[in-house]
Amino acid sequence: MATPGHLEIRNVSKTYALPGRPLVNVLSHVGFDVDPGAFVTIVGPSGCGKSTLLRLIIGLDDDYRGDILLNGRRIVGTALSRGIVFQDHRLLPWLTLQQNIGLSLENSGWSAKEKASAIRDHIGLVGLSGFEKAYPHELSGGMAQRAAIARGLANRPEILLLDEPLGALDALTRVHLQAEIQRIWEAEGVTMILVTHDVEEAVFLSNRVVVMSANPGRIVEDVAVDLPFPRDRAHVDFIALKRRILAAMGEDERRPASPRAA
Amino acid sequence: MANTSDTIEGAAVEAGTVDRPTPRRFGFGRVGRAPNLIGFILPFLILSLWQIAAARAWVDPVFLPAPLTVVTAFWKMATKQHLARDFVASITIVGQAFIYGSVVAVALGIAAGLSRKVEQFFGPTFDTIRHIPGIAWLPLIVLWLGIGAPAKVLVIAKSVFFPVFLNTLQGIRSVEKNYIELAKVLTLTRWQLVRKVILPAAMPSIMVSLRYAAGLAWALVVVAEGLSGLEGLGFLIFRAQGLLLTDQLLVCMVIIGLVGFAIDRSMYVAQKRVLKWKQGYDG
Numbered sequence: 001m002a003t004p005g006h007l008e009i010r011n012v013s014k015t016y017a018l019p020g021r022p023l024v025n026v027l028s029h030v031g032f033d034v035d036p037g038a039f040v041t042i043v044g045p046s047g048c049g050k051s052t053l054l055r056l057i058i059g060l061d062d063d064y065r066g067d068i069l070l071n072g073r074r075i076v077g078t079a080l081s082r083g084i085v086f087q088d089h090r091l092l093p094w095l096t097l098q099q100n101i102g103l104s105l106e107n108s109g110w111s112a113k114e115k116a117s118a119i120r121d122h123i124g125l126v127g128l129s130g131f132e133k134a135y136p137h138e139l140s141g142g143m144a145q146r147a148a149i150a151r152g153l154a155n156r157p158e159i160l161l162l163d164e165p166l167g168a169l170d171a172l173t174r175v176h177l178q179a180e181i182q183r184i185w186e187a188e189g190v191t192m193i194l195v196t197h198d199v200e201e202a203v204f205l206s207n208r209v210v211v212m213s214a215n216p217g218r219i220v221e222d223v224a225v226d227l228p229f230p231r232d233r234a235h236v237d238f239i240a241l242k243r244r245i246l247a248a249m250g251e252d253e254r255r256p257a258s259p260r261a262a
Numbered sequence: 263m264a265n266t267s268d269t270i271e272g273a274a275v276e277a278g279t280v281d282r283p284t285p286r287r288f289g290f291g292r293v294g295r296a297p298n299l300i301g302f303i304l305p306f307l308i309l310s311l312w313q314i315a316a317a318r319a320w321v322d323p324v325f326l327p328a329p330l331t332v333v334t335a336f337w338k339m340a341t342k343q344h345l346a347r348d349f350v351a352s353i354t355i356v357g358q359a360f361i362y363g364s365v366v367a368v369a370l371g372i373a374a375g376l377s378r379k380v381e382q383f384f385g386p387t388f389d390t391i392r393h394i395p396g397i398a399w400l401p402l403i404v405l406w407l408g409i410g411a412p413a414k415v416l417v418i419a420k421s422v423f424f425p426v427f428l429n430t431l432q433g434i435r436s437v438e439k440n441y442i443e444l445a446k447v448l449t450l451t452r453w454q455l456v457r458k459v460i461l462p463a464a465m466p467s468i469m470v471s472l473r474y475a476a477g478l479a480w481a482l483v484v485v486a487e488g489l490s491g492l493e494g495l496g497f498l499i500f501r502a503q504g505l506l507l508t509d510q511l512l513v514c515m516v517i518i519g520l521v522g523f524a525i526d527r528s529m530y531v532a533q534k535r536v537l538k539w540k541q542g543y544d545g
Contacts, residue, residue, distance in 0.1 A: 058447060078447050090444050094462040094539040103458060104448050137541035 004037035004191045005070050005081065005158030007057070012066035014052060025216030026052050027064070032210055032222060034159075034193060039185055041194040041202035042210045045249060049217025050195045054161050057193070058084045070158060080108060083157035087164040089144035091136040091151070098123065098132040101151045108155050122150040125184060142173040146180070153188055162194040166201065178204050182230060199249070203241050204231050211248040221248035327509040332516070335509035345498075349517065351411070352483050352494040359415045360479045363422030364472055371430025375464070376456065381431065388427070396421035397485055404490050414486040421482055422475040426468070433467030434460055466537055473529035480522050 014027040027049040034040045042050045055061045057068055059078040068075050070082065083104070091100045098119050105115045123129055126146035136144055145165055152160050162181070166174045182205055185192050196202055202209045203225055211221040223245055227237055309329060315321055316328035323331070339345040374381040396417045407413040437460050445455045487496025495514050502511035 060443060060446060078449055080449055084447055086440075086444075088440065090440055092441065092444075092459065092462070094465070095458075103450075106454055106458075107449050107451070135539045135541075137539070 003158055004189055005034075006036045006072070007034040007159055007191065007193070008067070008069040008072075009033070009053075009057075010067040010069070012053070012056065012064055012068060014049070014056070014064040027056075028216035028218045029066075030212075030217070030219055031066070032219065034191055035207075037189050037191055038207045039192045039194070039205055040208045040210060041196060041206040042212060043196060043199055043202045043245060043249065044212030044217075045197065045214055047217075048212040048214040050212050051163055052217070054084070054163050054193070054195050057159075058082055058161055080104075080155045081158045082161065083152035083155065083159070084161040084163060085145070085148045085152045085165045087167045089136070089141075089148040091139075091144055091147055093136050096133045096135055097128065097139070097147050100136070100147060101154050104151045104155050118154050118156075122154045123147075125153070125187065126150040126180070140173075141169050142177060145169065145177065149181070149184065153184070153190065157190065159191040159193065162192060162196075164196055165194075166198075167196070174198075174201070179230065181205060186229070199242050199245050200233060202245065203227075203238055204233065209241075209245055211245055213249070221245070223248070324506060324508060327512065331509050332512045335507075336513045339498075339510060339513060344493075345513075348493050348495055348498050352487065352496065353521075355411050355414050355418065355486075355494070356479045356483045358411075359418035359483075360422050360476055362415065363419035363479070364426045364475060366419075367423045367426035368430050368468060371427045371468075372434065372456075372461070372464075374427075375431045375434025376460070388424070391420075392424045396482060397489070400486060400489055409490040409492070411491075414483065414491065417486055418479050418482050422479050425475050425478070426471045429467045429471030430464060433464030436467070437463040466540060469533040469536055473526065473533055476525050476529050477522060480518075480525055484518055 010031050012027055012030045013025070016024040016026055018024070030049070030053065032040075042053065044050050052061070056064050057075065059075055059082065062077070075082070091097075092103065095103065101119045101122060102115060105118060108115065110118070119132075123132060126149055128143060128146055128150065131139065131143065131147075136147075139147065145168075148165065149162075152162075165181075166177055169177065178201055181192075181194075185205070194202070194205060206225050209223045209225060210219055211223065212218065213220045223241065225241060227235070227241070231238060312326070313329050316323070316326060316331075327335075336345075370380075370384065374384060399420060400413065400417050403413045403416055407416065441459050441463060442455070445459050450458065483494065484496035484499065487494035488500040489496075491497055495518055499511055499514040499518075502508070502514065
């Protein structure tokens, strides 16, 4: 079992400078804590900086002000203690499913036997047993995304980041994989941070939903979700929470939709 | 390769999955399917027309001997003359030139692909040399190395080098940035990145250029042998023209065509095998 990570984001700000244009405040004084083993979702409109924040946490970008700490230590660069699942599954097309997952274990320092069993366990965890030797083009979109989740978890990270992992899937597969992610999160006990703009997905999966807004990218609301798992999407409390988050995003469905720049 | 199919096709997705696996062909099974006869229709028609033209004496036999005469000539060349020796001479030159040219090209292509400095160092020189055709190099090289095989190997290797070098470089440069980012997230070392990500990603483009270069090398050996030397199919074909031995000339042409065809097909199979992970339009 992975040791769940405790993530602290403290007063993080980031600006982009494009030539000939005013500075863009992508993130402005963003701060929140993620308890070990928690499932926290960041929702917000396009351009609110939620994906940028994930890039900072994973360590692909270290040009920011403020601090991001994992288990009390400032994160530096990328590390195997932080895994990520991208919106595109990003499986390497020339590697089979098990080789793709094995790629995340290249520098784990584990023995061949430990690697093989981690690969087998995680393929089983995401329900892809029997497809070990399939190439990515032989998998459906949903299966590829499961494989990407298995790759993200195989080296037992302290925290797993999910960057709109279900955004490119059809509605039915999406609902199904939401249930799968919920099950996997409970089974692995790993801290997960999800970025999405699907509010229902956020309420379905999370202990907490952090609502962000654009210009500048900032946190506008932090909503605790205390409903028992597995959650009923039709329950009145579920819907009330959904409505509250949509309202915080300025997207309350009871009002006529306000025209908003994409 | 074949073993992938039995493990996968029998497998089912675990309970509760909505994703349905579609049964698909695996590996390069399509290469091994029964030969399609449609491709033989046109050669048959051409052969028939040739036979009719010869039988009706539409063309003077000096210009176009009958197919049977050509077959007889082939037999004579193979048994009484040294067709096999000439054939081996040509094949050896092409084989050596192709291996030297492509090995150096892939190696330098990778180096240049990975480092702008290397690319800038070689760039101007290569771009100039590239535009002097191999055949234009031949007279000078023959002055240095004589009319034997080494001069031809060198000139053909040069012609093989450039398409492979440029495609290797291009293939490496067009690796998706997303994959590089992934490698970073997985903390791959530079060597792991090259071996596991960059080279496989560049492989389709490298394989295409190797196939093209192999055909090119075979075509060039005929020209090179025609221009200098005393053996090889190219030499035979120009000698036959000079002596008005049209039947022998045709024998050489047919052999050149068939060998070229065989080279291309084997490169295609090699390409399919190396790129079996790639899903392409199969017609």
